[in-house]
Amino acid sequence: MEMQIHPVAGVYLGATAAKIKKNGKPDLVVIELIEGTLTAATFTTNAFCAAPVTLAKRHLAEVSPRALLINAGNANAGTGEQGMKDALSSCAFVAAELGCDMTRVLPFSTGVIGENLPMEKFENGIPQAMAGLQIDGWDAASKAIMTTDLVQKLVSREVDIDGHRIVITGMSKGSGMIHPNMATMLGFVATDAKIDQACLQAALSAAVESSFNRITVDGDTSTNDACTLSATQQADMPEIHDLESVAYQQFAKAVKEIMTDLAQMIVRDGEGATKFVAVIVEEADSKEEALKVAHAVALSPLVKTALFASDPNWGRILAAVGRAGVENLDIEALKIYLGDVCIVENGGRAASYTEEQGQAVMNETDIDIRIVLKRGTVNETVWTTDFSYDYVKINAEYRS
Amino acid sequence: MEMQIHPVAGVYLGATAAKIKKNGKPDLVVIELIEGTLTAATFTTNAFCAAPVTLAKRHLAEVSPRALLINAGNANAGTGEQGMKDALSSCAFVAAELGCDMTRVLPFSTGVIGENLPMEKFENGIPQAMAGLQIDGWDAASKAIMTTDLVQKLVSREVDIDGHRIVITGMSKGSGMIHPNMATMLGFVATDAKIDQACLQAALSAAVESSFNRITVDGDTSTNDACTLSATQQADMPEIHDLESVAYQQFAKAVKEIMTDLAQMIVRDGEGATKFVAVIVEEADSKEEALKVAHAVALSPLVKTALFASDPNWGRILAAVGRAGVENLDIEALKIYLGDVCIVENGGRAASYTEEQGQAVMNETDIDIRIVLKRGTVNETVWTTDFSYDYVKINAEYRS
Structure with missing residues (x-):
């Protein structure tokens, strides 16, 4: 990687090869978020949304998450009741390690549709991934969430917000949205910014609308698409809480630029793409x-x-x-x-x-x-x- | 051809090789309709409709046509003012031969977009095609309107309308709608039925809606799509003039079946299609x-x-x-x-x-x-x- 990846204070990432992918490559990621982190998210509008999407929405509506759990290789989509049970169990494994309520874990899955999650691989893999949690884990995590992607998608930036330095770092996966059965686009962005929930969600929604919602390879939208923006509140700065403020505008612009980079990387990596x-x-x-x-x-x-x-x-x-x-x-x-x-x-x-x-x-x-x-x-x-x-x-x- | 093609009383077709197609195959068709024939039509909804489409609509709104002029090899689309002048001239050539007003000729073009019509080829070709006008001309005409089509599309049926025998014969061209630059789908159907204009248009519109408007290869709609239904009124039967009548229902059903056959033949001939x-x-x-x-x-x-x-x-x-x-x-x-x-x-x-x-x-x-x-x-x-x-x-x- 030539680009410098700035760690985000309060964000720890661990990845492992849990053998969910058939090729044995890393496929399981846990992102731990320091207590006090706020997270905004957007999800697929596909009516057949996968069990983890349904559960992540439900958990996010209740409480701020302490962890994001991501697996590649199996989308846990089209799996009916068993799919929801498995998504719940996978959250419980992470919650047990962290010592928090399972509602504080958001699950994300990408991979083949219609197969049940291999739960014993989650049970073994999650402690492994969490044993390796580190603030510099972005590079390994961005590789572990890949499915048919040819290149990892990782972007990082230092931004000046009204005189205060913050960091925004994010990763995405998706090979041109051409695999709804490899249900497809995921994005995870984190920042140390001090910002309230409303402003965070507004910045994310605006950024997604002009980035991930503006890329298309074949018009198909997957059952698993999701994007999160977590703010750890660790930066030394006044809290952003006013959508009209200069600070919010600067923050929103920076998030939009990061998301646009991540989205365009997906299009460039579209399989078969020559243009x-x-x-x-x-x-x-x-x-x-x-x-x-x-x-x-x-x-x-x-x-x-x-x-x-x-x-x-x-x-x-x-x-x-x-x-x-x-x-x-x-x-x-x-x-x-x-x-x-x-x-x-x-x-x-x-x-x-x-x-x-x-x-x-x-x-x-x-x-x-x-x-x-x-x-x-x-x-x-x-x-x-x-x-x-x-x-x-x-x-x-x-x-x- | 294994299918028996029934000539339609009052419809005469002539085809010739006017060298509009580069391969020298027949490419120009004139269909003469006996005085008293009524014609209904539907046209593309593409905002960039070609000059012949605009002109055919205008002429049809004024008077019942005596002739349909069809060329393959050049769509006369995206040709601006010159395109309209050429479409008008082509109608004038046919009108001069027939001794009628040029508004009684409807022009149809299919082929490459963006090149001007070669008018000297029309001037020479139209008299040639009209010298060969014959009631049995359907087979040759259906071949001459082909562009990238691999097979001709020709369907004919004898139908009983409330105890009276009529004939419906039609042809189409289009290679799976996959060539909007070979601007694409044309259909010409004729019958000897005795039917008024309103019932004729209603039968056509209903038939097109459930046939040509139900096929898709790639979602593209061409600049030149058109379909006509001409009724020569030559059959020995009471006029169909009531949309609620048994005779109308029988007629509309037969037209729909003919159009569905023609539309499905286009899909089956879709280039590259294996299913x-x-x-x-x-x-x-x-x-x-x-x-x-x-x-x-x-x-x-x-x-x-x-x-x-x-x-x-x-x-x-x-x-x-x-x-x-x-x-x-x-x-x-x-x-x-x-x-x-x-x-x-x-x-x-x-x-x-x-x-x-x-x-x-x-x-x-x-x-x-x-x-x-x-x-x-x-x-x-x-x-x-x-x-x-x-x-x-x-x-x-x-x-x-």
């Missing part, structure tokens, strides 16, 4: 219509296969914008750009456009598709990847 | 939610790659249903079936399910995925295909 694509919609009338257009383009298999081929196929982008369902779209007014090159204006191919210009943009790895709707003042960006042979290969052969 | 998949949603609360669930499953790249691999990956189907956006979905109540095999119940994998049962269904070419929501009485079916290496290959390499 990193920003679909930028400008001058929309509302956030809803901006996202409608952005997702129509970002999820179009025709646009995505053209991106894989580095083909400046402006007709496919135009057709995707046209079918996005924006009422009274003025096709004469809107403009579409590939990078800085205008490809569509006046309802068709831009007069100035040449295939060579488009090809030059498409040959890059990082590509911006910008759609200017000329309807209002709202801008939104979604990040995605191309569709490659490897996407089909990985997802067709995943279980074989 | 024909019916996604059946039952006991939904509304048509909207039934289609939301059906499309979430039918368009999920993860479900589609699993289908390609013949992998009974029930977790992906469950996750797609869960993210479809149905409010207050009762995951304990709903059931999901692969063929006749129950794969999901009580919120997870069905207790009775075995991988062998699922594999047996997945090994078939035709696969039913049935989702019983237990929320109401509405059923909807969507037809789709799998996602294969060839899908990526064909769409990545299409322009190279």
Whole structure:
């Protein structure tokens, strides 16, 4: 790792290989949070949410957690009543070690859907992981939560909040959201900031909305997606408790930047991905219509296969914008750009456009598709990847 | 062709190779409709609709058409003002030959987006095509409207309407809607039935809604999609003019069957398709939610790659249903079936399910995925295909 990872005062991480993953790599992580830590969280909206998601929500509503328990290799999703019993038991193992109530443990699982958790592996693995709890455990933990990820996703930053230095460090896992059966995206961010629960949740929700909720590989949302933001209150600073304050604004901005980095790392690691694509919609009338257009383009298999081929196929982008369902779209007014090159204006191919210009943009790895709707003042960006042979290969052969 | 194609009294078709297609195959069709024929139509909802679509709508609103002009190889889409001028000129060529007003010609184009129509090829080709107008021209016409289609799509049926025999014959083109830049789906159906305009349009709209609007390969809708139903009034029968009559019901049912056959032929011919998949949603609360669930499953790249691999990956189907956006979905109540095999119940994998049962269904070419929501009485079916290496290959390499 070239990036310096700053430990977070009051956060201790332990990882172990509990043999939940078939390949024997580390797969179990416990994050202990010092007493007094506040934690905010967001969870998947998938109706089939996994047992650990249901339980984590319930525990978080009761009391501030002292520990996060994460396993990779088994999602404990689609497991019915037994799944909930197992999630409860796994929390009880951690609580017994810590000497706290089991409601103070939040469980997170990622991996294959539909298999029961191997509870004896949790029973043995949890004390092992907790024996190794350390303030410098981020690197090992970020590797242990990986499933099909090719690279670990770990970001850390020192931030000045109104003259006081704080630390924000976070990790995520997810290989492009392309594995809802490897139910998929998890993010764990911690800070030593002194901040109240309302401001913490507000900062997390805003950051997730413009980061994890703006990445898409194939439109699928997993049963296990979750993201937490824990604040240990250990920094020497006045408490942030006012959403209008400068300190809150600085904190929220820093959290958003960390989350955006973590989210973009997921897209870049999308399996089979050869391109990193920003679909930028400008001058929309509302956030809803901006996202409608952005997702129509970002999820179009025709646009995505053209991106894989580095083909400046402006007709496919135009057709995707046209079918996005924006009422009274003025096709004469809107403009579409590939990078800085205008490809569509006046309802068709831009007069100035040449295939060579488009090809030059498409040959890059990082590509911006910008759609200017000329309807209002709202801008939104979604990040995605191309569709490659490897996407089909990985997802067709995943279980074989 | 093994199927007998019944000519339709009053409908004459001519096809020629006008060299609009680069491969020199037939690419221009004129369909002459006897004076007195009524025509109903439906058109793409894509905001970027092509010039011929705009013009066909305008002409149809003014007067009953005497001719349909169809070219393959060039979609005349994304062509701005010049595109409209060319569409008008092409109608004028046909009108001059027929001796009628140019508003009585409806133009249809399919092929590459963004190139201007080669007008001299229309000027030369149209008289050639019209010199060969014949009542038995369906077979040749259905081949000439093909672009990347591997097989022609032609269906014909004799139908008894309240004791009177009529004929309905139709053709379509489209290779799985996977080519919005080969802007894509066209359907032309004719009958000798005696029927008024309102009943004709009602029968067409209902039929399209349950056929062409129920097929999807990749969620993309083209700039050129159109479907017409022409009734020459030549049959010996009382006019159908009452939507409540037995005759109308019989007619509408027959049109729906013809359109469903034509639509399913498009899915089966989807490029790269190795499976024909019916996604059946039952006991939904509304048509909207039934289609939301059906499309979430039918368009999920993860479900589609699993289908390609013949992998009974029930977790992906469950996750797609869960993210479809149905409010207050009762995951304990709903059931999901692969063929006749129950794969999901009580919120997870069905207790009775075995991988062998699922594999047996997945090994078939035709696969039913049935989702019983237990929320109401509405059923909807969507037809789709799998996602294969060839899908990526064909769409990545299409322009190279």
